[in-house]
Amino acid sequence: MDISLVFSHALAFLIGALSLYFTAYTKAKGTNKALKEDIGSLESLKQQIITRHAEELESIKKQHQLDIEKRKFKYEDKRVQFSKYFRLIDEFNSKCNLVFIERFPQMLLRLL
Template identity: 60%
Template sequence: MDIIYYILSCLGGALLLYLTAYTKVKGKNQALKEDVEKLENEKQKIIAKYRAETEEIKKQHTLDIEKRKYKYEIKRAEFSKYFALLDEFHNKCNSVFLEQFKPIITEFYIGFLSDAPEIKHQSTIKYNDEVQSLIFDLHEEHIKVKTEQNSIRLIASKEVDDLLDSLETSVKHATDISTNMLKFMTTDEFWADQSLVAPLQEQLTVAGNDVLNLHIKLREQMKLELNEI
């Protein structure tokens, strides 16, 4: 009996030790499983957060591209419109001096050389009126250019703004010289010695070159700004 009791006691102790060890291992496995699940949940949260942030970045990038595209189109349209008006103004100036002015000065010249004072006087009046009409037409074209300049100033850089100021000053200077030259051509001094107009012609050439150079600089600056968008 003692032996049987001893054996049963040993078996019971072994079973108890096994159950204790099993319980501990099971507890560790359960804890490990919970840790794995927790890590998986954290991983999924990180993945979801990353995807959300990535989508937001994509949206912002797309929005930024659209904004830049819109800004580019607005600037390009304004710049193109301005240069179209500026070219139209320059063509008008060329038309005035190469086409319209020639018959006016020819008619004036015929009347001015008349021995009749009244014919000479009327020729001068008509010449002045027609020249003033040409100047007024140029002024109207220039107003269109200046109006478009104001629109460009709202979206342009300081560099473009400064070039517009310089161009405006140069155009006014060239226009003033042209007006003075046209007026001088009605004087007795001019008809007595037509070489006297040479200084004004030289000034007008210099002023015209200044306008052309500023025109080129402005165009290049505008191209640069469009490429930087």
């Protein structure tokens, strides 16, 4: 009877050890599965955020490009106006200088 008692105790010990092992194994397996699901959901959220920010960045780039083009047009228009203004001033000064050169000697002679 001692052998059957030892055998039954050994069998009970093995069954208990196996049940503890399988319990720990299933817990670890469940934890791993939950982590994989969490990683998957986090990855999909990350991709959504990346695409949203990429779209916002593209719209901001487009808006800035339009502003730059608008400014280029305004500055080009101002440049044309300033160059025309200074050309007209130069023409006026040259005409005034011609008149001065033509009339000044006569006026100087009269004065003397």
